Amino acid sequence: MAVPILKQGPWLIASIQSALTDTDVLRLQDDVMGQVGRYRSRGIIVDVTALDVMDSFVSRSLRGIAHMTRLRGAETVIVGIQPEVAFAMVQLGMKFEDVHTALDLEEGLAFLQSISKESDDGE
Amino acid sequence: MSEAYRVAITTDQDVVTARQRARSMGGELGFTSTDLTLLATAISEVARNITAYAGEGEVRLRVVRGDNGRQGIEVVAQDEGPGIANVELALQDGYTTGGGLGLGLPGARRLVDEFELQTAPGEGTMVRLVKWGRSA
Numbered sequence: 684m685a686v687p688i689l690k691q692g693p694w695l696i697a698s699i700q701s702a703l704t705d706t707d708v709l710r711l712q713d714d715v716m717g718q719v720g721r722y723r724s725r726g727i728i729v730d731v732t733a734l735d736v737m738d739s740f741v742s743r744s745l746r747g748i749a750h751m752t753r754l755r756g757a758e759t760v761i762v763g764i765q766p767e768v769a770f771a772m773v774q775l776g777m778k779f780e781d782v783h784t785a786l787d788l789e790e791g792l793a794f795l796q797s798i799s800k801e802s803d804d805g806e
Numbered sequence: 807m808s809e810a811y812r813v814a815i816t817t818d819q820d821v822v823t824a825r826q827r828a829r830s831m832g833g834e835l836g837f838t839s840t841d842l843t844l845l846a847t848a849i850s851e852v853a854r855n856i857t858a859y860a861g862e863g864e865v866r867l868r869v870v871r872g873d874n875g876r877q878g879i880e881v882v883a884q885d886e887g888p889g890i891a892n893v894e895l896a897l898q899d900g901y902t903t904g905g906g907l908g909l910g911l912p913g914a915r916r917l918v919d920e921f922e923l924q925t926a927p928g929e930g931t932m933v934r935l936v937k938w939g940r941s942a
Contacts, residue, residue, distance in 0.1 A: 704817075705818040739913060740906065765843075767842075770840055771840075774844065774917050775851075775913035775917060776899055776912065
């Protein structure tokens with residue numbers, strides 16, 4: 684099932700609605716990359732609240748989205764990692780430290796706004 | 807409750823089906839939400855190895871009973887693919903021949919209580935996992 688991506692001002696919000704197959708994850712990568720260019724987005728939020736499993740493939744793909752969008756000048760924040768999922772990711776040995784994460788959508792938006800303000804102030 | 811299931815694994819959707827099936831079995835056994843997630847994640851790893859390396863295979867799930875009445879779920883992921891030449895390397899973090907992160911087998915092993923791997927080049931691969939519920 685495709686992941687809906689909403690445009691909200693300078694941000695894109697991808698809300699994962701249900702369990703993702705590998706094909707869905709790869710499609711999400713392509714869709715986000717396409718929309719970052721089309722809408723000149725500065726930040727992306729990927730909401731994984733609905734995911735009950737983040738295995739090595741999903742984790743690697745989300746990290747890939749974060750790295751690829753950064754190369755296009757946009758920051759990605761992963762929000763809503765459930766406590767059990769976080770536990771499993773750590774046991775699995777998944778390294779996620781180079782990816783921004785936030786508790787939920789609200790915190791994710793606040794984070795993007797704060798880094799956007801920093802870069803505006805710096806100009 | 808039916809106590810055994812077989813899920814044929816040929817597509818990435820089957821990987822999702824296998825882990826959801828295990829989750830509902832574990833739920834009926836009273837597994838904690840954390841244990842359900844650990845089990846589902848481990849199944850995702852071993853089932854993906856089937857689609858990635860062998861193309862097709864199956865995941866069998868059944869309820870097992872141990873000492874002092876505790877219950878668990880046994881997962882057998884089996885394929886007739888190319889097998890694994892160096893088991894020691896395959897169980898090492900970060901080793902991969904498939905372009906992934908190399909966390910599949912070593913990671914799955916850390917997520918469950920029992921882990922067994924039988925494989926040989928040309929003879930397919932069998933991974934057996936058991937996750938025990940917390941004793942009542």
